[in-house]
Amino acid sequence: MKFLIIEDDAKIRTYVERGLKEAGHAVDTAADGETGLHLAMQEKYDALVIDRMLPGLDGLAIIRTLRGSGNMTGILILSALGDVDDRVKGIRTGGDDYLVKPFAFIELLARVEALGKRASPVAAQTNILQAADLEMDLLARKVRRSGKVIELQQREFRLLEYLLKFKGQLVTRTMLLEGVWDYHFDPQTSVIDVHISRLRKKLGDTDNKLIKTVRGAGYIIEDSH
Secondary structure, eight states: OEEEEEOSOHHHHHHHHHHHHHTTOEEEEESSHHHHHHHHHHSOOSEEEEESSOSSSOHHHHHHHHHHTTOOOEEEEEESOOSHHHHHHHHHHTOSEEEESSOOHHHHHHHHHHHHHHTSOGGGGSSEEEETTEEEETTTTEEEETTEEEOOOHHHHHHHHHHHHTTTSOEEHHHHHHHTSOOSSOOOSSHHHHHHHHHHHHHTOTTSOSEEEETTTEEEEOSOO
């Protein structure tokens, strides 16, 4: 899973980041509200961990903005404010869960993973992924377009599977590097472009209308083309 931590306390931020990575998750971090909101709006996350009191833009303001824009990513609020009224306010603002500082990391991990699982794309729960005249059978490991079987290499299959699981949504280069190649850094190569090009050629997507490029951002695959 991929999580975003918005926390201004460097010790807590580093501690949580390290723990989540050790548990096998991808993690982005932000030390202030404005940076955190920007990341939350631009990237796709399974869940967000947001400190309530932040410099620049507080946690509740971030949540209001996200919910107001239609972003329903699961949110775990972290706060030193533990009164019932504070917790209720956090949940009513749009938070999904509330954890009071100090906290045990194992509890944070359990809660944020639960939010992430709840938010997993529906397509990931089925064995058949589709877009337009393209169909992928995850169990049989078969890809067909207009009924014709298309042979893909393992990496090409994983790339197409990832795009289909997020059908209709922007898939960024960072998401592909982490989800398909398991890179948690930018290798500064054209590896994604090369594989997208090969995949398009095998799919007969010569006009790039099935797998669309969003310049400077990533790719999107949709039902209509």
